[in-house]
Amino acid sequence: MTDEGYQTATVQGKEIPYDPETLRRIRDHPCFSEKACHKSGRAHLAVAPKCNIQCNYCVRDFDCVNESRPGVASEVLSPEQGLARVREILDKFPYVKVIGIAGPGEPLANPETLETMRLIHENHPHLILCISTNGLLLPDVIDELIRYDAYNLTVTLNAVDPEIGAQIYSHVTYKGKKYVGVEGAKLLLEQQLKGIQMAVERKMIVKINTVYIPGINDEHIPEIAKVVGAMGVFNFNIIPLIPQYKFADITPPTPAMKRAMHDRCAPYVKQMKHCQRCRADAVGKLGQDVQSSLSSPCAGEKEE
Template sequence: MILKDCMSDETRRKISEHPCYSPEAQHKFGRLHLAVAPSCNIQCNYCDRKFDCVNESRPGVTSEVLSPKSALEKTAQILKQHPYIRVVGIAGPGDPLDNDETFETFRLIRENFPDITLCISTNGLLLPDRFSELAESDVETLTVTLNAIDPDIQKEIIDMIYYNGKKYEGREAAEILIENQLKGIQMAVTAGMTVKINTVLIPGINDKHIIEIAKKMNGLGVYIMNVMPLINQAAFADIVPPTDAERKAVQDACAPYVKQMKHCRQCRSDAYGLLGNDLSVEKKASGKELKTIAVKKDEEIKE
């Protein structure tokens, strides 16, 4: 079943200029990621944000964490130099909704660049809790990383969550995360946001389950789904990533339910420019290791 397209002309225009939502836009329009959000409330078993070098281009990596004021200054400079950039987003290096700086940054960008499309990428744990702030920030496109809707599968993917001042592990953590993700996605769709789902394809763990996620997203009204190959690191360092053919097979199985994004570059948290030409890496490629970015809070968590 394919959902009926009820988008407004303005929403269509925004999507046509968003390189992550439109395969055609990736060649003409750019995006700018502002790394203002270092704190994260989840430890995923495939995530390692402890270091950064110029040879790495993957989610959770940045060369520096910006203040909202510095992010505004960077935005002004980059938009002047690269006017083809139409989207300003926050995607880390932690979870944007776990950082108050995210909302201050969006406020500053919207005040100074009212025509830019604001975008956010989140794990979704705090999406229902902070949705009113997100809506007030005039964010138009939302990405949620959703790797399972079955708690028994999700508990194999995350090590822990930190929610409402408490650490949760195992199935309990998985149940809380999934409930909040689905509730937040529904809130966003109802509010008129264009929603993308990122799903990490992890062989032997969620590879047979992803089609069930696609079916669920169809019912919620999600616009597009991005099946991303596992980057084998951290606790999943020994898992062999999926082949291109394996990823394509999952995408093809999901396509009848949700439009598939097939041009993802798994960008850094400070990426800017065209998807296929990350100017943040090009600018800093001096061959030296860059600033260390620490993972949030395990030492802060109260048992």
């Protein structure tokens, strides 16, 4: 315990002071605390189907119950259905401490995301709200996230060089206009870095996801870690590429390559090494998903 009610957490070997509420958001969140993943659960609400960028590794148009990867969800919920699902989850799985929105598209490109967060914040204020985003709209809506106490934030940042980003993104759509190539990648990067800086200034707990794409951004990843570490993000998650869409022919990095990349990035920022590449509707502890035991709020609506 430090002065004025602050406690500390160890980050990169250093004791960093956090107020008790921020420390709770770290210690009870399985993505921000490796210890929490063994005792606390999270639930992703799939309320955000639309996306405003097209990544060359992303496919969202099919679902398999045996497939666990970002962008996959069995059904899309309305905000009201999301709230009902939270109530069912808390009744069946009281160890769930975190409610996150991570797709299946880009959460901030869907107004349903903020409405869902409002409903949960008003009805279950003790829950930790978490958002995962590509960052394009983050500067535009960040204060709304703060309004609903959504202080846990993940931003997917695959390049800090627009020339490399142009190889990863097919297009970026912002305020009704589509951007391609370096122009699109530069716009996305500017928004991402601006949003990350705003989040750090607002005392949000920021995690960076970087997809490890051999032959595209592999030698660039330590530079990403260096940039975001200097900005004050909390941790850094390296996600091996799942070969699909335009990157279907790229061989993904091996576990040994991933470990070596963690070692290269560790001097700059704390590393997250226990990611399970969760579905957009994942429920339960990491690696122990239980969403199949929940009722389907959309089942009755499919019948005419």
